[in-house]
Amino acid sequence: MIDSAIVPAPWLTSDDLWTIATAVLASVACGLAGCWLVLRRLSLLGDAISHAVLPGIAGAFLLTGTRDVLPMLLGATVIGMVTAFMSSALSRVGRVDRDAAMGATFTSLFALGVVMMSLAARQVDLDPGCVLYGLLEFVPFDTVDLLGVQVPRAAAWLGAALLVDVILMLAFFKELRATSFDPAHAASLGLRVGLVHLGLMAAVAANTVVAFEAVGSILVVAMLVAPGATARLWTDRLVPMLWLATAIAAATAIVGYLAALRLNTSAAGMIATISMVGYLGSVGAVSLRSALSAASSRRATIPG
């Protein structure tokens, strides 16, 4: 357990605060990477990758016999890129829809992952349920020493992932934007469209792996897609969308955790539920707003 002297709210322990911090980091890291999936209309690919990384994680377990993050990260990132590559190859060669190809790819990889996971569970202390749903509540029990401070291992990794995400996004912002908006034109300028796509997929896979321990591989999907999709409803600008998605991701994680604490239920499940409520609420609010403005402009143009 972590001991800390400063706790702002008496009903929250320092463990709760670390858990909230971890959830916020997971949510923001996934949400920022997910914005680009939303913009590229590739939300399903986030789903595909977050499921398909499972055999990568299990493979790393089987090979190394430990729960070290680094081999898992490597295994899952490779599988994540395999997913992106396999689904686009399948839709080209198999002549099926991209969605169908993605579905075929990730369900088969996910199934393989479940089989490998139960094999791995015989060798290492590993609970397949934990991989699927995550165990946010247990985050504070596994800590690392970071400059003399005991920090949850998950928070340290997620913080590093978020830092890398932000650095990459700042460095390649114009490439990301141009290849997302008009890949053919970007390629005509000499931008490396394929490389940017592969890099984004690798980043999504890496974020997914780092976050899965906290929130589980299934609920990562909500964190990937919901903040970007919700932010997009409220703004027509890219940079404000990224900021808004960050704020929504953080708020969702905080509200979701507190609600779970109050109702004594799964934190990851609650965070995903809150993000869905936020999205649906935004859809309703934005439709209502446009309906009202349409009505008022009609009133303005009708004389009398």
Add this chain to the structure above:
Amino acid sequence: MTQAALALHGVSAAYRDELVLERIEASVPAASLCAIVGPNGAGKSTLIKAVLGLVPLAAGSVTVLGGTIAAMRGDVGYVPQSESVDWEFPISALEVVLMGSYGRLGLLRRAGRAERTQAMECLEQVGLAAFADRQISQLSGGQQQRVFLARALMQRPRLYLMDEPFAGVDAVTEEAILRVLGALRQRNCTIVAVHHDLSTVRDRFDHVLLLNKHLIAAGPVATTFTAEALQRTYGGRLAIIADAESGRTAVAAGY
């Protein structure tokens, strides 16, 4: 004779295993306005994409402004069909135009004040200076087409490859595009455009490539754009009404 702006040497290209361009041998002289004309599925867009290296060549080679496309990229501007992108993308007209500078900016450099000023000038040239901050979904189809043209102007290329710049545009846009093309001609730029409207080929272009998977004919409009050549390009899908008095050819293509 000046050097050809674009030379195709036995170019073949496939789309999903089906050969859509077969052994195209043609050249476009520098500083010309060249139309690529042919029926639907003739491989017109594929030809432009093949020149840009966006579609791999199954055979042959392409020379652009005397070099390979990889070497000359910065001098070749691409104006794709406006339906090819998601216009709901959260971006303003000015930001789209700025993308024209991304090739020369290189890695890790951002568009700065100089680029923004130049992007405004490009928007002004197409008559959209007042729409710089508009989100692109709020623009009409014709305005979107002009934003794409402005993005190509931003690149300051010597060769423009356009995929149906006049498709479905309003009169104001048509006029604006024609004005820009005229100005580019003055600066000795070469323009190669896929064009659908056979009735305006004579007025707007001086060179023509007639295409239907194979090259049917290529050359100056005056001598190449004949009723007989069009008949061969479109096969039986074309009705030609020759007007003896004006010497012009009014044509209606059936698709």
